[in-house]
Amino acid sequence: MCVDLAAFLARLLIFKTYILQSVWLEDLTFRARTLGDSGLQQLLSVDALKIHCESYTIGQPGQAAPI
DSSP states (O other), rough: OOOOHHHHOOOHHHHSSSSESSSHHHHHHHHHHHHHHHHHHHHHHHTTTTEEEEOOOOOTTTTTTTO
């Protein structure tokens, strides 16, 4: 997985809030390594960065239904 850090920082400078769309939140670990835990936490606390996670489960309908 690759994260374009320059584009991410540019969006943070241009827009008041950047909404990160993620499925498995794997890219969040890359950003935490680059910005540090405290840097990432600060972006989240001032609402400069928000996370939109669309997780999904693969299965068949009725699989969890009681028999």
